[in-house]
Amino acid sequence: MAGLATSLGAGAATNSLAQMPEIDTLFLFGSNPTEAHPIVSIYLKKALRNGAKLIVGDPRKTWMAKRSDVWLNLSPGTNIAMMNGLVHAILKNGWENKEFIKNRTEDFDALREKVKEYNLKTVEKITGVPKQKIIDAARMYSHADKAMIVYGLGVTEHRTGTENAMAIANLALVCGHIGRPSTGIMALRGQNNVQGASDLGPAPNILPGYQPVANADARAKFEKAWNVPILAASGLKSVEMLDMACQGKFRGLYIMGEDPAQTDPNSHEVRRALKSLKFLVVQDIFHTETTQYADVILPGSSFAEKDGTFTNGERRIQRVRKAIEPVAGLADWQIICRIANRMGYPMKYNHPSEIMDEIASLTPIYGGISYDRLERESLQWPCPTKDHPGTKTLYTDLFSRPGGKAKFVALDHKGSGEMPDKEYPFALITGRIREHYNNGSMSRRVPGIMELVPEEHLELNPADAKKMKLKSDDWVSVSSRRGKIKVRVRVTSRSQRGNVFLTFHFPEALSNFLTSEHRDPIAGTPEYKSCAVKIEKLPKSYQA
Amino acid sequence: MSNKKIKIILNGVKTACDKDDTVFNAAKKAGVFIPTLCHDMRLEPYGACRMCSVEVKGVSRLLPACSTPVSEGMDVRTESRTVKRVRKRLVSLLLSNHPNDCMRCETSGACKLQNLAYEYKVDGMEYGGERWKLPIRQANPFIVYEPNKCIVCGRCVRICNEIVMAGTIDFTGRGFNTVPDTAFRVARTLSICEFCGQCVSTCPTGALTDKKARGKGRVHEMKRVKTTCSYCGTGCSFYLNVKDDKVVRVSSDFFGPVNQGDLCVKGRYGYDFIHSRDRIKTPLVKRGDKFVKTSWDRAFAIIASNFEKIIKRHGSDSVGAFSSSRCTNEENFLLAKFVRTVFKTNNVDNCARV
Numbered sequence: 070m071a072g073l074a075t076s077l078g079a080g081a082a083t084n085s086l087a088q089m090p091e092i093d094t095l096f097l098f099g100s101n102p103t104e105a106h107p108i109v110s111i112y113l114k115k116a117l118r119n120g121a122k123l124i125v126g127d128p129r130k131t132w133m134a135k136r137s138d139v140w141l142n143l144s145p146g147t148n149i150a151m152m153n154g155l156v157h158a159i160l161k162n163g164w165e166n167k168e169f170i171k172n173r174t175e176d177f178d179a180l181r182e183k184v185k186e187y188n189l190k191t192v193e194k195i196t197g198v199p200k201q202k203i204i205d206a207a208r209m210y211s212h213a214d215k216a217m218i219v220y221g222l223g224v225t226e227h228r229t230g231t232e233n234a235m236a237i238a239n240l241a242l243v244c245g246h247i248g249r250p251s252t253g254i255m256a257l258r259g260q261n262n263v264q265g266a267s268d269l270g271p272a273p274n275i276l277p278g279y280q281p282v283a284n285a286d287a288r289a290k291f292e293k294a295w296n297v298p299i300l301a302a303s304g305l306k307s308v309e310m311l312d313m314a315c316q317g318k319f320r321g322l323y324i325m326g327e328d329p330a331q332t333d334p335n336s337h338e339v340r341r342a343l344k345s346l347k348f349l350v351v352q353d354i355f356h357t358e359t360t361q362y363a364d365v366i367l368p369g370s371s372f373a374e375k376d377g378t379f380t381n382g383e384r385r386i387q388r389v390r391k392a393i394e395p396v397a398g399l400a401d402w403q404i405i406c407r408i409a410n411r412m413g414y415p416m417k418y419n420h421p422s423e424i425m426d427e428i429a430s431l432t433p434i435y436g437g438i439s440y441d442r443l444e445r446e447s448l449q450w451p452c453p454t455k456d457h458p459g460t461k462t463l464y465t466d467l468f469s470r471p472g473g474k475a476k477f478v479a480l481d482h483k484g485s486g487e488m489p490d491k492e493y494p495f496a497l498i499t500g501r502i503r504e505h506y507n508n509g510s511m512s513r514r515v516p517g518i519m520e521l522v523p524e525e526h527l528e529l530n531p532a533d534a535k536k537m538k539l540k541s542d543d544w545v546s547v548s549s550r551r552g553k554i555k556v557r558v559r560v561t562s563r564s565q566r567g568n569v570f571l572t573f574h575f576p577e578a579l580s581n582f583l584t585s586e587h588r589d590p591i592a593g594t595p596e597y598k599s600c601a602v603k604i605e606k607l608p609k610s611y612q613a
Numbered sequence: 614m615s616n617k618k619i620k621i622i623l624n625g626v627k628t629a630c631d632k633d634d635t636v637f638n639a640a641k642k643a644g645v646f647i648p649t650l651c652h653d654m655r656l657e658p659y660g661a662c663r664m665c666s667v668e669v670k671g672v673s674r675l676l677p678a679c680s681t682p683v684s685e686g687m688d689v690r691t692e693s694r695t696v697k698r699v700r701k702r703l704v705s706l707l708l709s710n711h712p713n714d715c716m717r718c719e720t721s722g723a724c725k726l727q728n729l730a731y732e733y734k735v736d737g738m739e740y741g742g743e744r745w746k747l748p749i750r751q752a753n754p755f756i757v758y759e760p761n762k763c764i765v766c767g768r769c770v771r772i773c774n775e776i777v778m779a780g781t782i783d784f785t786g787r788g789f790n791t792v793p794d795t796a797f798r799v800a801r802t803l804s805i806c807e808f809c810g811q812c813v814s815t816c817p818t819g820a821l822t823d824k825k826a827r828g829k830g831r832v833h834e835m836k837r838v839k840t841t842c843s844y845c846g847t848g849c850s851f852y853l854n855v856k857d858d859k860v861v862r863v864s865s866d867f868f869g870p871v872n873q874g875d876l877c878v879k880g881r882y883g884y885d886f887i888h889s890r891d892r893i894k895t896p897l898v899k900r901g902d903k904f905v906k907t908s909w910d911r912a913f914a915i916i917a918s919n920f921e922k923i924i925k926r927h928g929s930d931s932v933g934a935f936s937s938s939r940c941t942n943e944e945n946f947l948l949a950k951f952v953r954t955v956f957k958t959n960n961v962d963n964c965a966r967v
Binding site for chain 1: 754755775776777778807808809824825836838839840841842843844845846847848849850853855858859860870871872875876877878879880882883884885886887889891892893894895896897898899904909912913914915916917919920921923924927930931932933934935936937938939940941942943944945946947948949950951952953954955957958959960961962963
């Protein structure tokens with residue numbers, strides 16, 4: 070999200086989902102919506118039925134890739150080279166939107182010089198995508214009337230994740246495909262309230278509403294409202310807290326609703342950090358890999374047990390309503406208040422609507438939001454005042470950067486932190502399947518789902534399978550430099566040669582023991598989408 | 614969509630409508646209810662059930678409102694004697710091949726056919742003749758299919774093919790024996806089913822029902838609470854159906870701004886975790902290698918004293934918190950506030966970056 074914020078001003082999707090059926094050219098990049106976002110895929114399918122052209126950039130042959138006009142089957146971790154190649158092709162053929170570049174952007178020269186280094190021969194070599202396909206995709210995207218780039222975690226979960234998002238912004242800006250209905254960049258968010266959690270300030274360097282802690286005016290506003298001094302220096306990112314814990318310099322941690330021991334990469338290291346903590350409080354609805362390390366476990370409440378709001382990937386703020394009493398008696402917001410009161414800072418709210426009123430008073434992008442309004446209407450931020458109708462399309466006239474212009478960023482291809490080699494010859498991609506969700510603590514408790522998808526499978530290309538004399542359902546061990554798991558194989562052409570795929574839904578075969586420690590230095594996002602592994606066949610007698 | 618307005622006469626009243634409207638949509642916008650069995654806002658008009666038949670002045674036969682476009686000056690009557698007689702006859706014909714076992718049907722109270730039979734005073738005895746005697750189908754872990762209750766409106770087939778594009782079901786058989794089903798009427802084609810239950814959400818009768826909710830109560834017994842899904846970041850809305858303080862079913866919110874009633878397998882059927890036996894129900898504190906139950910007050914006291922001790926000895930920067938993109942906006946805001954006001958540090962982060 071920091072990527073789009075650098076290029077355009079705000080780290081958020083530029084359009085509404087409901088505009089998707091009108092798209093005439095869809096560029097789907099690093100996203101598999103038919104599995105990970107089925108309802109978004111319904112919109113996209115509608116666009117396809119309406120005749121939209123489809124470009125898919127994905128190393129896996131997904132449902133959408135099978136139906137695409139151009140499938141850019143790039144090697145994992147070569148996103149920047151791919152995007153630079155597309156921009157190169159567009160500029161070489163004069164397909165760019167000169168007026169848009171002139172009037173609404175800055176630093177174009179830097180990009181133009183940079184992409185000169187990425188002629189299509191070079192890009193073909195790096196990405197493995199034939200030159201002609203790149204030209205076809207560039208032509209299709211640049212000649213569109215309503216073109217939308219929809220990207221997912223295949224873009225951000227790389228060590229160059231932030232830069233990957235900027236590279237996408239470069240492409241959209243070169244063609245002027247932004248700031249109109251059905252035309253822009255949509256980032257699909259993985260979890261129900263990723264957007265809201267980003268918006269509302271549980272981050273070391275920003276206060277709610279993306280107001281930097283470094284900004285004295287912002288600090289003064291919060292200091293007045295909260296009646297405490299706020300430090301100007303950024304705090305520690307989650308990964309830094311864990312690193313410091315290992316060094317014995319960070320001692321007390323309160324985790325609300327997260328399972329880093331399963332969902333963070335390089336799980337062995339995370340567990341070491343959690344073990345080193347002097348005091349750990351974990352608040353969750355189930356025992357997870359993380360709760361094992363807690364000193365105190367607090368029972369969380371599910372979404373059915375509390376009032377509140379979630380903000381979805383298109384910036385829409387929607388109500389969560391209490392249907393049943395909290396199973397353990399207290400909702401999560403009440404727990405935080407009670408601890409604060411106990412530690413001498415009074416937090417008194419009768420209802421979450423009062424918390425939203427406080428949010429609105431301190432957070433300009435949520436300034437016009439109240440529970441009363443949400444009963445009557447559906448609002449997307451920015452919504453600064455009580456009479457503002459909310460914003461469906463961002464950047465229709467100005468970008469939210471200083472000067473109102475979008476910024477081109479010249480980027481170099483860096484590749485994944487770990488590439489396949491002789492010892493670990495396969496590139497492992499991780500992701501979701503439709504039936505399950507993240508650490509599985511919710512979906513694995515649904516009997517029907519467990520009937521359908523009871524266990525993990527490693528997706529392997531038929532040619533690789535043949536070479537290794539493997540067939541579907543055979544047991545293998547998959548190992549990386551960090552760990553080893555045992556899974557069954559599924560032979561499928563969804564995986565290309567040299568690539569394999571695992572989910573991260575099953576603790577008994579946890580792919581995050583394999584994933585690497587590499588991270589995006591700007592956002593801290595781990596490189597879930599690419600690491601090097603080797604596969605060994607287990608003897609026929611092996612049983613899990 | 615063109616926004617050009619034209620005028621029609623609807624039951625004697627001049628009514629403005631969009632040029633691209635169908636008679637059905639124009640009437641709906643004007644607040645005039647036209648019954649239908651085969652129409653779903655999410656689908657293309659189909660014109661199969663003829664229940665929405667209306668009289669148009671100057672046209673000798675009745676026209677289906679769902680698939681008839683409006684035209685300037687069109688004079689439409691939605692409740693004339695002829696229209697009512699035809700609708701009554703249609704319901705009668707449908708009931709002639711229907712089990713008519715409303716007293717034990719899951720969908721009773723939410724069934725469109727039952728409502729129409731009530732409205733048009735049809736008892737199901739008017740016509741005799743052959744009835745289907747097909748077995749109930751329960752191979753799908755989430756969906757039960759009772760083909761005898763099917764009225765062949767095609768909504769399930771169309772939503773599976775038009776909207777989800779899964780192609781799991783289609784019409785099979787011919788003539789009187791035409792019925793929606795999986796290929797060759799065998800369960801093995803379930804391998805391409807997405808288990809989204811879209812077919813259940815659109816079925817106007819009790820032919821398709823949610824397996825897990827069967828026997829858990831009917832529509833009039835439910836408290837229905839509109840809320841937002843807690844799985845992915847799409848933000849679909851739906852209704853939690855609650856009976857005796859238990860969530861027993863999820864049903865579509867057809868006016869949801871994001872999803873208009875569409876849901877996926879997790880949204881519609883992934884709610885069992887709420888009442889799972891594994892839920893943590895009391896605060897727990899570690900004693901040696903074990904966790905033991907404790908009271909909220911005791912837990913808060915332990916938490917406060919431990920954090921206070923660490924802060925006193927090692928400073929505010931030695932503590933911090935992780936927030937969660939699974940929690941609400943209000944909770945994320947509160948935790949951000951908590952760390953800055955209680956811990957007095959900026960050491961707070963969330964998994965949004967992950």
